[in-house]
Amino acid sequence: MGRCFGLTLWILIIPTTLVCAGSIETAFLERPWPKEQVRQVEVGRYEVRWRQKIDRKEGLFTGARFEAPMDRQKMWEATGQYSQIGSMTPGVTAVRIIEDSPGRQVIQVDVKVLWKSLRLTFEIEREPPEIIRFRLVNKLLGQYTGVCTFKELAPSATQRLKTQVDLSTHLLPSRPMPLGLLAIVERMTLLQAIQKFLEACENEAHSI
Numbered sequence: 001m002g003r004c005f006g007l008t009l010w011i012l013i014i015p016t017t018l019v020c021a022g023s024i025e026t027a028f029l030e031r032p033w034p035k036e037q038v039r040q041v042e043v044g045r046y047e048v049r050w051r052q053k054i055d056r057k058e059g060l061f062t063g064a065r066f067e068a069p070m071d072r073q074k075m076w077e078a079t080g081q082y083s084q085i086g087s088m089t090p091g092v093t094a095v096r097i098i099e100d101s102p103g104r105q106v107i108q109v110d111v112k113v114l115w116k117s118l119r120l121t122f123e124i125e126r127e128p129p130e131i132i133r134f135r136l137v138n139k140l141l142g143q144y145t146g147v148c149t150f151k152e153l154a155p156s157a158t159q160r161l162k163t164q165v166d167l168s169t170h171l172l173p174s175r176p177m178p179l180g181l182l183a184i185v186e187r188m189t190l191l192q193a194i195q196k197f198l199e200a201c202e203n204e205a206h207s208i
Helices: 072-079 082-088 179-207
Strands: 037-043 046-055 059-068 092-101 104-113 116-127 131-138 142-153 162-173
Touching (some): 037 179
Antiparallel strands (some): 046 059
């Protein structure tokens, strides 16, 4: 999802990124993970269903589900506004689109974490208006894969249309990493981005 990438691992990354051909496989992310931990968390005034799994061999899995006060078509259009990543995600200083076709984009994201300035390249596959898949491949980091799905919810008598958003990510490291610490950083950064995104959606809904 354009505004809500969990771009959180950069303190351990150097800017050596590869782009891989072929479809991004995310079926394993869209189903329950064995021995996953699930909890409801309050993010400002919003409720988010958070799940995660940490496994030394399989890597780090994280996921967030929340409801946005926006219909699915408008939500889909918002996800293509990659220029908004910087305002939604801490540390992002620039975003560039280097490939743009109907079903696939490649974007470069410049990030500054403490004294490090990094450039990361993400592949993005889009299936309007329901699914976005993304992948980052890094020689030292490993592979970071994600999927975001959108489900339009029927409105109640007093509410407008809403969209249920499910975002799941997986980091398969290429070298030993402190996955417990990374899970904490991932959760903090992703939840902060979700809060900013929901506030923006709410402001837009009120302006209509």
